[in-house]
Amino acid sequence: MSERRRGAVRSETARLAILNATARLFAVSGYENLAMESIAAEAGVAKQTIYRWWPSKGALVAECLLEGLLLPERFAMPDTGAIRADLIAWTTELFGILREPGGEGILRSLIAAATENADVGRRLRDALGSPGSIAGRLSSAVDAGQLRSDAPLQEISEALVGVVLLRALSRSIVTTGDVEVLVDALLAGAKR
Amino acid sequence: MSERRRGAVRSETARLAILNATARLFAVSGYENLAMESIAAEAGVAKQTIYRWWPSKGALVAECLLEGLLLPERFAMPDTGAIRADLIAWTTELFGILREPGGEGILRSLIAAATENADVGRRLRDALGSPGSIAGRLSSAVDAGQLRSDAPLQEISEALVGVVLLRALSRSIVTTGDVEVLVDALLAGAKR
Amino acid sequence: MSERRRGAVRSETARLAILNATARLFAVSGYENLAMESIAAEAGVAKQTIYRWWPSKGALVAECLLEGLLLPERFAMPDTGAIRADLIAWTTELFGILREPGGEGILRSLIAAATENADVGRRLRDALGSPGSIAGRLSSAVDAGQLRSDAPLQEISEALVGVVLLRALSRSIVTTGDVEVLVDALLAGAKR
Amino acid sequence: MSERRRGAVRSETARLAILNATARLFAVSGYENLAMESIAAEAGVAKQTIYRWWPSKGALVAECLLEGLLLPERFAMPDTGAIRADLIAWTTELFGILREPGGEGILRSLIAAATENADVGRRLRDALGSPGSIAGRLSSAVDAGQLRSDAPLQEISEALVGVVLLRALSRSIVTTGDVEVLVDALLAGAKR
DNA sequence: GACTAATCGAGACGGTACGTCTTGTCTTCGT
DNA sequence: ACGAAGACAAGACGTACCGTCTCGATTAGTC
Known part of the structure; x- marks a missing residue:
């Protein structure tokens, strides 16, 4: 018997906008000067929508890092045999x-x-x-x-x-x- | 002709109070939660007295570090020959x-x-x-x-x-x- | 040709729960601190159910007042002749x-x-x-x-x-x- | 022997700017829609400067009223003898x-x-x-x-x-x- | 019995404002 | 001149509600 969820579902649009805004501003401002308010503004999102899903700036940056948005994608290890x-x-x-x-x-x-x-x-x-x-x-x-x-x-x-x-x-x-x-x-x- | 400076001279008491307060609060609160106002209060010193001599929180902590107030003193390298x-x-x-x-x-x-x-x-x-x-x-x-x-x-x-x-x-x-x-x-x- | 409406009919249970919750919270919190979200929660009702029937907090309180839920019932004017x-x-x-x-x-x-x-x-x-x-x-x-x-x-x-x-x-x-x-x-x- | 205070003295400029901004915005927006942030912005003052001296919007408006900034000055009672x-x-x-x-x-x-x-x-x-x-x-x-x-x-x-x-x-x-x-x-x- | 509408609880959403906190500068007076 | 006290502008913090919207379930006529 499935425990049906009710209510609106999380907006993937908002989620991606937030992550992208975070990555963009992170690259520009660095972690210290990265303001939640700026992220919200840049993402066109309410601040509360960020805080609903991430408890802190750190967690948000962590998810960006996990999604590969913060570091160049070139760290694949080569394997030439040598x-x-x-x-x-x-x-x-x-x-x-x-x-x-x-x-x-x-x-x-x-x-x-x-x-x-x-x-x-x-x-x-x-x-x-x-x-x-x-x-x-x-x-x-x-x-x-x-x-x-x-x-x-x-x-x-x-x-x-x-x-x-x-x-x-x-x-x-x-x-x-x-x-x-x-x-x-x-x-x-x-x-x- | 001596180029004597005039006015009061820098208070060593204040300087030490500030450094010690910084070290004490740093140990308790960590760097992020370390507030200049708290340091001033803890040291019994005006905030301006800190800013007169150190440009930023970082510089203040750096000086504490240099003075050995932040890390235990035991990092002398032993030399037993082996x-x-x-x-x-x-x-x-x-x-x-x-x-x-x-x-x-x-x-x-x-x-x-x-x-x-x-x-x-x-x-x-x-x-x-x-x-x-x-x-x-x-x-x-x-x-x-x-x-x-x-x-x-x-x-x-x-x-x-x-x-x-x-x-x-x-x-x-x-x-x-x-x-x-x-x-x-x-x-x-x-x-x- | 009956112009009968179709679909579910307004829930009297919900209506009363909302009015009572409003009256209860009004007495506790006063008008300023009366939050629509709290009323909804207290009444076990969705916020939208309130907004569907009342345009504003004021209107809701007005209806409570009209129903005699906010003021004691004792304001009947006596008529002893004098x-x-x-x-x-x-x-x-x-x-x-x-x-x-x-x-x-x-x-x-x-x-x-x-x-x-x-x-x-x-x-x-x-x-x-x-x-x-x-x-x-x-x-x-x-x-x-x-x-x-x-x-x-x-x-x-x-x-x-x-x-x-x-x-x-x-x-x-x-x-x-x-x-x-x-x-x-x-x-x-x-x-x- | 006077208990002399030290430190900067309250800025009369800021005080007046705040009171005038409050009166101006009050007339435009009414009490409910009067925002502390707007007052601060209108007065060119930091929000903290308001909160340092007034505990609430109500207290601020009360002082405006006392200073005669909110009501027209014409309520002098005439005395013609009749x-x-x-x-x-x-x-x-x-x-x-x-x-x-x-x-x-x-x-x-x-x-x-x-x-x-x-x-x-x-x-x-x-x-x-x-x-x-x-x-x-x-x-x-x-x-x-x-x-x-x-x-x-x-x-x-x-x-x-x-x-x-x-x-x-x-x-x-x-x-x-x-x-x-x-x-x-x-x-x-x-x-x- | 299928279809259509309207209701419901739940809750995510974009916003606005809140009151607090910290930063670094500036002002005043005392030493 | 320096120090203490502390006011100031600026601006980020995390929270509380607002009123709207989206979701799936439910209910009640209509066809």
């Missing part, structure tokens, strides 16, 4: 955000969001180093016999992403050579 | 913040401050992995012949600290075993 | 509202409703000084030869009620003696 | 508000304000029938021997004002003849 080259390519891409105009700000804004909202934190880690990307690639390298079967894949993933975060926070200049050194340092103990 | 054991001890200490009640919040608050203020970012990196601590220890291990002379010391430092940040942001549970695996992974390629 | 005594008794009863705990608030709330809604205004005047009560009693006193036939009955009625309103608005303390003085003042010119 | 003529002139003036375009709305708005705020109620009574005006005039008529010394001056005053309020609430049409009838009815028992 694990070192693939990692370097991927990490270079990742560091690339920091080199773009405004890219550093976006990443720092995401970090700021993550400090406020646990979901953003988890999704940030996953988005950058998700099972589908880095960890998966590493374990397929294990299968291919390129890495030792007891290599600390998780730690290597986290270290790579962690360095990116630290560089974003400390406003360090990122050079192209850094990537190779870092990848080699991390792979050193994992190679066969 | 680089692996020393790194494990130090990293365990570092991860220890995350395991303490409220410690995770403090670290996340510092990260939040770093996203807003470049000084905090730089000082956070230095406080956790400063030349005087980890980098210095690593280079003395090189001198002692324990690590290769071309070992990527900077990258190892940053990876260690980066992992701590990532764990703080993603609210991952930190186990004691993680530290050894991480240190071994990072030292693998650096050992002689 | 016009002065009857008027004093009735006016005392009227002033009595102001002396009861909360009664002043109810009257003020009705005045507030009257400022917004013409119907409430008219019904308030009629409810307090309707032909069936004060004006009728006065004209029967004329018939009985107690009052002059050209006595300004309407003005006397309005003055009595007006004084009650003014006292309610100005939060004046009402004493028992006031009533006699007032009635005598108003009857003075009307007596034979 | 009490009946003076009373008729004054009451006609008073009823005049109701005959003006918008005047009825202003009076009803004031009544609405009075239902919310005790000060407005008291000041409304005083503004319309203050000791300086009607009650004073009546007692000088007593001195002049035109009225009996035991005439219920207070009740006559209140009845006059009360009728005006009732007419405003019930949207009754006010004719010129009404005034004379009313005044005569009230003076009847007071004359020598």
